[in-house]
Amino acid sequence: MKLKIIPVILLLAALAMTPRLSGQEGGGNPFAQAKFVPDISLILDTSFVIRDLDDEWFNMLWLPGFSRAGAAGRAAELDESNLEKGFNLNYAELSLASVVDPYFDLFAVFHLSQEGFDIEEAYFSTRRLPAGLQLRGGKFLSQFGRINGQHAHYWDFASAPLVQSAFFGGGGLGELGARLSWVAPLDVFLQLALEVLQGDNGMSFGRKGFELPDVSVADVQAPGLLVATAKSSFDAGNLTVLAGLSAAAGSSRHAPGLDDGDGTTAFAGSAAVFGADLTLKYLFDSTRYLSLQAEVMSRSSRGDRYDFDAVDGWLLRRQRGRQGGMYAQAVTRLNKRLRLGARLDLIWQNDVRLAGARQDLPGNLARYAAMGEWNPTEFSRLRLQYTYDRSRHAQVYGLWQREPVHELALQVNITIGAHGAHAF
């Protein structure tokens, strides 16, 4: 997915210039297409981070039983933003959106960072299916749970919830695939959706097989992941309640070299993640609100695990995992510009059994965050967030040792251009 960034930017700049040029030619040009230019926007996210650990050491820490990255860059598996102390250019996100014709819409988000170019989303959706149906195809963020479908710049905090990062990674569950959604013809909002996805998400799923000296594990046939969601909402006076249930089930493959850093573990099996979310938003008036939001997620996985041992070579054992956690947050908007919020992250279940024997993994991974935001307008935001993270661990002589992290991040998020409004 990483491409040379310069030609891409030149192309996009040319695209953005087109309307102006043809606009100047103006009324004289019988072939002017200026009015058909899609909505183009650019979102810049940059930050300054103070952390009480060196970057190198911070990158060595992980969530026991979850992270799959190699020895370097573990932090990047969990978060896409605020990775380094000092200044960060988290991303410049370019989005394009337009009606295609009477039958389709198209939406694309290009996640540009200093490391490269990533197509975060690029999908079409139908406009005219009957009976309340809509089909979406391409690459998109799954609507699993509450936060997964939202872009980072719409989050209430600088980081994704811990349990979300642990199960789906910092970029969330974004996959190639198709989604069919249906809105029920009822007075109450009820939306059901089924997603058929490629299943390449590195944290919980995966399709790529691997070769060990005595064993060959084949690739899983695509598509390898199914997601089903149900969402419902109603209003009671000024209170809006939104609740959802989600399930994702698919094949899981970890090639050696991805897990535990030193290339001595591989896994082939399946995983299922279940989620329940609840949002309560109370409007005091046109500007002030209080929003409470919580998600509970649980993952069960089973399969064959291969561990390399210097004496016996590759050892095969059955692995069963049950892991779960939640986050709960409260955010209030006090006036047009000021928002305050606090979030509790907790992974309380971390039960992994190998050949029936329970592994000694820490089961109480917690993180606390508080943020204050100043929004000069809806196009610019300054956010100060303090995070006390007690979830990250270092492995010292084979034992897990908790490494509490204090972090202060000042984040600036700026939007220009034509950027569509956000859903609830």
Add this chain to the structure above:
Amino acid sequence: MKRKNFLIALTVCALTLPLAAKRLQVVTTYPYIANLVEHIGGERVKVHALAGGQWDPHTIMAKPSFIAKLRRADLLVINGAQLEIGWLPPLLNQANNPKVNVGSPGMLDLSRFVKLIDVPDSVSRAQGDIHPDGNPHYYLDPYNMLPLAEAIAAKLCALDRQGSGIYRRNLADFNGRLNVKLDEWRERMDPLRGSLVIEYHKNYDYLLRSYGLQLLGTVELLPGIPPTSKHIRDLEGKIAQAKVRLILQDIYNPDEAARHLSAKHGIPMIKLPHDVGAVREAEGIFSLFDEIVRRLRDE
């Protein structure tokens, strides 16, 4: 033979009865539009307004329950001129209802039937929340209710031919009643002609224009951007050199600055409704303007 015809007629009746009984489902973005549709549609339509009249029309929260309403709509009537741009598009996108998509016959944009004022020559967000199509608060001018009602009637006739007669009759009744009220409001507003006013947001410009009032400035710094102390001092400088009669404040924006100006310079501050349901008295289009005129005159 006769009996057979009778049976056929009965069957046809039985088949068409549920159709006739099913009222046209109309969803509107704001309550004033719902009230207009009720006036024209009468018993043949079922109307639901998404936004409440007490809220800031620019920043309505896009509640998922609105999606359920849009999902079943036969007709969606919007204010347009980008007033709904901050909340309606994602709802329409999720409602999966091709009938009311932009460009479909079941979507009516009322801003196309009035002449918008303050259309900017150039747009930049350095000017605040500027509306490129012009000032979208055209509905706060009672004279604009005539073309709006006509547009709604024409749309209802197109979607429900059987009801055309009723819609035409209702439109004629509405126009008759409105013309009487327009004369009454004009008489009541006449003493204010030529007066200088300040408003918080450019909510009432169309009203001011229709009744010949002059705007000195807005309390907010720029559209959607709260006042700074410097801006208030500048405004006070202007007030000192002119005779300002009224300060118009809407019900949803903070009123501290307007109160301050009112107390310091002895200018009455009037809270005006901006939509049906904004204040208790504004129950419909007629009582909305009755109340606006009453509050302006009773200061």
